[in-house]
Amino acid sequence: MTDVRVAGVGLTRFGSHPERTGRDLFGEAALRAFEDADVDRADVEELNYGNFMGALAEHQGHQAPLMAEAAGVRCPATRYESACASAGVAVREAVRTVAAGDADVVLAGGMERMTNLPTDEVTEGLAIAADDLFEVRAGVTFPGAYALMANAYFDAYGGSREDLAHVAAKNHANAVPNEYAQYREEVSVEEAMDAPPVAEPLHLYDACPITDGASALVLVSEEYAADRDLDASVAVTGTGQGTDRMALGDREHLARTPAADDAADAAYADAGIEADAVDVAEVHDCFTIAEVLALESLGLFEPGEGISAAREGVTTAAGDLPVNLSGGLKAKGHPVGATGGSQIAELTRLLRGDHPNSEHVPDAEVGVAHNAGGTVASAVVHVLEVAE
């Protein structure tokens, strides 16, 4: 086993790019990642690429060879699909490949193109991440599923819409200085409370936007980095994945996410750390309630205590444990198949000290990224550490 280093990260600006193809978006992210890494494209031994709904959005299946072309690499290329965790699983397999010594350089990331579709088709497209027979045909939408979890959470542990509005306000504030974020304006708790309902108790500002974008990471072995004297100070020290029953109604607990518990346990064990070592986190806040559930699955808060973390200032930029300093999916945006790679890119920048929000975590050494698919039937967790 070898240590895995993040040699370079690349992102497109997240937002609305309806007239740009997916291949152009991923090509841009890959170009930035290679520039950041100072690694020769010819050294790339695999491409692991995440994408969820390209067949619907662009009538384009078999995207991996296309993205290898866009990135200018010629190597085994594979598309990974795990709904909103597509890039998370793609990165995880890249980490495992390098850690196992099967490759020294892997390009990993993802892309999603969504804004070229009408909103109702995006809603329908996202719904295919749920059980078609017993959820979608019964009226469950993507926001509706998280709304079911939010009401179950309120019933089990307490909490209110206002607690969730504090999560939205926090993440929008974090996105303001982030040059890659879709929404760079602050949203107040009052504005979030007054927004129209989507699926009660979730309103407009509880939901992430519809986003186009791409992410790319150049992951290398410690030996490769040392041989070439690369500036690759951040290591991926832990990876974990969990799976749960597909349909929310079949889960053991409607207000918890056991797949993420499993992913976190595995990632922490892989890294040899405990949850209390974590200094900064990027978590999958596709809806405000999802951030709460993530914090509890990551062991950063006890069940029932994550709901008040933003309101009490613990997870704000000035707090003891800043969460989603990138702006999160909520404000930075959620190009579904790119998100898992984007979280690791942002965490790498935060730990290296070159993120616009790095000033809030000057001494951070351990970061955790949490990426979820569907209503957390899939979850991927990665631990990143400053290695030198």
Added chain:
Amino acid sequence: MSDNGAAADASPPTDREYAEWLDALAGGDGFALVCPDGHGSLPPRRVCPECGSAELSREPLREAGTVETYSVVHVPSPRFADDAPYATAVVDFGPTRLTGIVRDGDHGRDATPEVEIGDRVAVGVGERVTDGERLVVFRPVDGE
């Protein structure tokens, strides 16, 4: 996705066992598939999703279930365009939970009732307002 263009969303792919399960539910004979350990699930199944047992028997659902969570959906998918707002709920029926829509009258948006966690409901089959497709419908049980 099919080649039927706009009609594709309204014409989900055929699943015989799901259709038969809905037929049973509509006839008042709703069932779950239950393994010897008591894990309940819904068809089609060859093994219990919890323990892998292939010994699955059809067990009737309880007459009434308990609402475990719900949401009133205001922004629907295209298949439910004319149904919104509607109340979706996850209801415990003993060996399994079911997900469906809570309605008070025969059909239609005007009949969306007030729902609370803990409410007792019966289950049957109704039609989507949008396109007439069948779906799981819960109705409040009187005399709580």
